[in-house]
Amino acid sequence: MAHAQHDKYYVPHDSHWPIVGSVGLLVTALGVSNWLNGGSISKFVFFAGLAIMAYMIIGWFRNVIQESEAGYYNEKVGGSFRWGMIWFIFSEVMFFGAFFGALFYARQYSIPWLSGEGNNFFTNILLWTGFEGSWPTAGPAEIGGEFEPMEALGLPMWNTLILLTSGMTLTVAHHALLEGRRTMVNLGLAATVALGFLFVCLQAYEYVHAYTEMNLTMGSGIYGSTFYMLTGFHGVHVTVGAIMLTVILGRTLSGHFTTDNHFGFEAVAWYWHFVDVVWLGLYLFVYWL
Amino acid sequence: MSTTAEAIHGHDHHHAPLTGWRRWVFTTNHKDIGTMYLLFSLTMFIIGGAFAMIIRLELFQPGMQFVQPDFFNQMTTMHALLMVFGAVMPAWVGFANWMIPLQIGAPDMALPRMNNWSFWILPAAFTVLLSTLFFDSGAPASGWTMYPPLMLQTGDAFPFAIFAVHMMGISSIMGAINVIATVLNMRAPGMSLLKMPMFAWTWLITAYLLIAVMPVLAGAVTMLLTDRFFGTTFFTAAGGGDPVLYQHVFWFFGHPEVYIMILPAFGIVSEVIPTFARKKLFGYHAMVYATAAIAFLSFIVWAHHMFTVGMPFSGEVFFMFTTMLISVPTGVKVFNWIATMWKGSMTFETPMLFALAFVFLFTIGGFSGLMLAIAPADFQYHDTYFVVAHFHYVLVPGAVFALMAATYYWLPKWTGNMYSEKLGRIHFWWSAISVNLLFFPQHFLGLAGMPRRIPDYSTQFADFNMWSSIGGFAFGLAQLFFIYVIWHTYRGGVGKATAQVWEGAHGLEFRVPSPAPHHTWDEPPVIREDDQDVHS
Amino acid sequence: MCFTKLKAALRWLTAFALSAASSSALADYTLNMPKGATDISGEVYGLHMLLFWVCVGIGIVVFSAMIVSIILHRRSRNPEPAKWHHNTTVEVIWTTIPFIILIVVAIPAARTLIKMEDFRQSDISIKVTGIQWKWKYDYLLHDENGQERGFGFYSTLDAESNRIRQTRSGLDPWSKENYLLEVDNPLVVPVGKKVRLLLTAADVIHAWWVPEFAVKKDAIPGYINEIWFRVTKPGIYRGQCAELCGRDHAFMPIVVHAVPEEEYEAWVREQQEKAGVLASADGEAAAAEPQEWNMEYAMRQGEKVYTQMCASCHMATGEGLAAAGYPALKGSAIATGDLAAHLDIVLHGKPNTAMMAFGGLMSDEDIAAVVTYERNAWGNDTGDLVEPSDIAAAR
Incomplete structure (x- = not known):
């Protein structure tokens, strides 16, 4: 495909994808809210909303990929995409920041305070007599009953290795792309996708194990809350990242991307590395320390 | 690739926009989108204003004449959510959409x-939020801050409010x-960052x-959601959490949020005053650095919203000192x-009047x-009407007056018609006098001990509340008049505007x-x- | 939100005209923060005024410059604008001077803060619990032998204010002195003693505030915050809950009676006698007169408890307030159906609603009485007489 660069900044015309996305969000939000309130058929409304969203995402990205392959994106458009992706990832960092903040707050402040430290002597004496909190804990009332905390060794360590390896295979694929070795690109990407899904599967197994064998649930006090919130949202991000990598793999298999024009690949690679780094933070603060 | 060709048909030459509703729903044009943002924001301003009228009506006199306390709480909550997320923020995004590409020379x-x-997404989000008003158990009533555990007592509106906030966030x-990608990537050749208009600068930050x-x-709201529905205990002491944790997370957002509403206002005032003083902005570089300093400080002052939660002494001192520092760059x-x-x-055309009132009253x-x-x-x-007076002074004769200055400043550029200076001045004086009658007495109420967010009060607070309500009704009416002025201008105003519009105006938007x-x-x-059209 | 009829509108207009006419005659126009009744409140007032005058000073300079400029530098007087647009010296000066002012203000502020945070050597500790929408005061008292001699009581909005404040009650707030600032049982403290309050809450966050003491702190469920004050002159001091806590946030005032020490001691003894915690001759707490548990007594007692604890949501008529999501008890499935389910909801509450767990707040006897009342009042004639022992078993 010819890649004659266009001089002018490409401003797309009239698109129906955004409004489809908005309707999708509206239907999803109404559906899930009613469902949570106990509505009986709203579950289906929720799934219908998700389906609309999926339709929008597929259609919108197909549009973008076609435009890209048709050569409408010059360097300046690429610059906008780059800034867009960078700041999107920054917003994701801040999203995780809120939950990491909650974890640090619980460990540094609320648990010690409930145990009577700082200016909370009476909190412990009058309200939570005898509570001596130490991490991990389900709080002074042991909400959710006794549980077994997650060990850092074992599965989580394997998961760390898997994610780190996937980061490396992705870098290998990237270098291969820069050097024009297409087979290596496909192999590296395929390995990354496989490792990504393997991680998700192991994580799912870990959850089942935690719920059935360790009595570690979302309701296991502040430990269960932070554990599932952080690892859960991370898992969602890995899943999304792996799906995006799959799309990129499909594109490289169809011969998309050139040595000097492959922003789609780069964007997903950035995202994957971000997910990787978040995991390291999780491994350190949630599993290990 | 025929579908591709169809999808991107005509990208090299501009064809006329679609007509009818399809133009607005499918558009990718920054001016159309800016217009929609501004009209949406005006709509929310009127609805949120109507809620405020109900509040002031109930507070006109001691005793409960009109509403139930629950409904009053729903009104205070919805008034704030609509004004913050529905009126002020979208209005600024609307201005950014319309003006930033024009100002920096981007297509x-x-x-x-x-x-x-x-x-x-915004109409969808506010449909979700406003629909809760029609529920049997009513809209959210725990204040726009949504503190747990009170927020967790919300009825069926609870998940709707949470997901509405998520959508507004997206x-x-x-x-x-x-905006960031536009400012960083789309500037015309030669438009270096330190030549940009202040409005573009403040919006970048x-x-x-x-x-x-x-x-x-x-x-923060996701943790509320899981606490309510999925058994987590982020905000419950029994499980090792803390209700105050929510407040920390919320205000880590909330304090920068108030600067999100005021920084673009600084930008507007920094454009309007030089135009009508016919003199370059004094200390342009200092203005840029001060904006950046305010933004930086906004991340380390959040807990001054929660001095009464029983923080350790060191925390109170830290947040007190950092907060005081903000007055330096603002000064x-x-x-x-x-x-x-x-x-x-x-000269004192309407935009200048609003800008000068901004400087007075924001101060x-x-x-x-x-x-x-x-x-x-x-x-x-804390939690008295003194606080209510404070943040309304910075938000109404602050942010909202700047929005009005910007509207009058660029309305001729948008519509091609000059607004009536006479009507503009009536709107200004009407607003400026009533807004002070509305909010100034609230300082006294707070100092005398009237808590905020109450539907009824002791008789000693009666007089100032009455004056405040009268000011409120007058201010509300003034804004209906504002809509009339806009309509009047749109329909032709007092004649055609030139490209230059204002004698003293500089900036690329006045070259088109x-x-x-x-x-x-x-x-x-x-x-x-x-x-001459840029800073140097 | 229904608008009232013409009559109400007229009354309203008259009131407006009257208060507008008489407002100058009202001498108690309060414009400023009270100096208050403690040393700390005096210091806070001083800080407030210091800040106020600093702001006035800066305001005079800034606004004068603005006004002078608006007058002199208008086009009609100054057709040719100046060309300069920066001046480093001036900019450095007006960045530095505010710093210095801030430091001058920060030092006394930090000093006062340190004093406020000094909880050592307090004379009396009272646990204060915020509850939707009332306060509970527990005096943590011990005798010389370390025996607990404490007592507690609820403090709610006075009945007269409560009648007036009902929406469209048609009653005149001006007819009640201290409207909304009166309670049934005030907090009583001795003058000149350091009183420490241990604040917490049973349901949502409340805040305890008496302006004359310059103390305001949140009462947070599951945590205890401390404040202290030492009242210098006897008197009645009033305040309100200062953190939005739901529907009746405006209607849970605080009243403190500061009395001379002897009077306080006498009052405490009286309360201890009432609570039956006073030591008898042999050092054992005297048991209260045992009361025979019968339907008539339970109903009488139950109505009292119901009025204090339940009526603000479920209403005195038992009809609830559907518009606010408060269910009726009259004829309800809970109050006329299975007793165990009824006890469960009273003892343990209903999560995520205003129906809190009352188990930790009330005695077996009170719960037995109120449940008996609910099951037999308003035509709920189940005939069930719940015994205190049933409650102990159900806990």
Whole structure:
């Protein structure tokens, strides 16, 4: 495909994808809210909303990929995409920041305070007599009953290795792309996708194990809350990242991307590395320390 | 690839926009999207204003004459949510959409399709939020801050409110990403960062704040959601959590949020005053650095909203000192505006009147802000009408007046018609007098001991509440008049506007005709070192 | 939100005209923060005024410059604008001076803060619990032998204010002195003693505030915050809850009677006698007169408890308030159906609603009485007489 660069900044015309996305969000939000309130058929409304969203995402990205392959994106458009992706990832960092903040707050402040430290002597004496909190804990009332905390060794360590390896295979694929070795690109990407899904599967197994064998649930006090919130949202991000990598793999298999024009690949690679780094933070603060 | 060709048909030449509703729903044009943002914001301003009228009506006299206390709480909550997320923020995004590409010489926003989505999420989000008013158990009533455990007592409205906030967050983040990408990537040749108009500068920094804190709000309300429905205990002591944790997370968002609402206002005032003083902005570089300093400080002052939660002493002192520091860069801004006026050659058209009122009245809000920063004194002010007076002074004669200045300033550029100066001045004086009658007595109420968010009060507070309500009704009416002025201008005003519009105006937006054509700066303007239209 | 009829509108207009006419005659126009009744409140007032005058000073300079400029530098007087647009010296000066002012203010502020945070050597500790929408005061008292001699009581909005404040009650707030600032059982403290309050809450966050003491702190469920005050002159001091806590946030005032020490001691003894915690001759707490548990007594006692604890949501008529999501008890499935389910909801509450767990707040006897009342009042004639022992078993 010819890649004659266009001089002018490409401003797309009239698109129906955004409004489809908005309707999708509206239907999803109404559906899930009613469902949570106990509505009986709203579950289906929720799934219908998700389906609309999926339709929008597929259609919108197909549009973008076609435009890209048709050569409408010059360097300046690429610059906008780059800034867009960078700041999107920054917003994701801040999203995780809120939950990491909650974890640090619980460990540094609320648990010690409930145990009577700082200016909370009476909190412990009058309200939570005898509570001596130490991490991990389900709080002074042991909400959710006794549980077994997650060990850092074992599965989580394997998961760390898997994610780190996937980061490396992705870098290998990237270098291969820069050097024009297409087979290596496909192999590296395929390995990354496989490792990504393997991680998700192991994580799912870990959850089942935690719920059935360790009595570690979302309701296991502040430990269960932070554990599932952080690892859960991370898992969602890995899943999304792996799906995006799959799309990129499909594109490289169809011969998309050139040595000097492959922003789609780069964007997903950035995202994957971000997910990787978040995991390291999780491994350190949630599993290990 | 025929579908591709169809999808991107005509990308090289501009064809006429679609007609009818399809133009607005499918558009990728920054001016159309800007217009929709502004009209949406005006709608929310009126609905949120109507809620405020109900509040002031009930508070006109002691005793409960009109509503149940629950409904009153729903009104205070919805009034704030609508004004913050529905009126002020979208209005600024609307101005950014319309003006930033014009001001920096860009053909459009950097990511035009996403721009459309950012806007169209908002009507969906507010449909979700406003629908709760029709529920049997009513709308959320725990204040816009949504503190647990009270928020967790909300009826069926609870998940609707949470997901509405999520949607507003998605919209804001995408809007902000677009502004950043536009400013960083789309400037015309020669338009270096330190030549940009102040409005573009303040918005660049605002966009950074938005991207940094909207996800944190999303995190906070997500924890509320799981606490309510999935058994987590982030905000429950029995499980090792803490209700105050929510407040920390919320205000880590909330304090930058108030600057998100005021920084673009600084930008507007920094454009309007030089135009009508016919003199360059004084200390342009200092203005840029002061804006950046305010943005930085906004991340380390959040707990001054919660001095009474029983923080350790060290925390109280830290947040007191950092908060006091904010007055330094803010002071620099006020001094620079006055220095810009000094020895200028001023005329007082409506935008200038609003800008000058902004400087006066925002400074009063700044003074009460400095008083509130002093932790021991804040124990007295906290959660009283003194606080209500403070933040309304910075938001109404602050942010909203700047929005009005900007509207009058650029309305001729948008519509091609000159507004009636007479009507504009009536609107200004009507608003400026009533807004003070509305909010100034609230300082006294707070100092005398009237808590905020109460539907009924002891008789000793009666007089000032009555005056405040009268001011409120007058201010509300003034804004209906504002809509009339806009309509009047749209229908022709008092004649055609020139491209220059204002004698003293500089800036690329005044190089294009009025009304601005559907597509501008297809060929970017070239900015030279000595260009009078930019800062140097 | 229904608008009232013409009559109400007229009354309203008259009131407006009257208060507008008489407002100058009202001498108690309060414009400023009270100096208060403690040393700390005096210091806070001083800080407030210091800040106020600093702001006035800066305001005079800034606004004068602005006004002078607006007058002199208008086009009609100054047709040719100046060309300069920066001046480093001036900019450095007006960045530095505010710093210095801030430091001058920060020092006394930090000093006062340190004093406020000094909880050592307090004379009396009272646990204060915020509850939707009332306060509970527990005096943590011990005798010389370390025996607990404490007592507690609820403090709610006075009945007269409560009648007036009902929406469209048609009653005149001006007819009641201290409207909304009166309670049934005030907090009583001795003058000149350091009183420490231990604040917490049973349901949502409340805040305890008496302006004359310059103390305001949140009462947070599951945590205890401390404040202290030492009242210098006897008197009645009033305040309100200062953190939005739901529907009746405006209607849970605080009243403190500061009395001379002897009077306080006498009052305490009286309360201890009432609570039956006073030591008898042999050092054992005297048991209260045992009361025969019968329907008539339970109903009488139950109505009292119901009025205090339940009526603000479920209404005195038992009809609830559907618009606010508060269910009726009259004829309800809970109050006329299975007793165990009824006890469960009273003892343990209903999560995520205003129906809190009352188990920790009330005695077996009170719960037995109120449940008996609910099951037999308003035509709920189940005939069930719940015994205190049933409650102990159900806990």
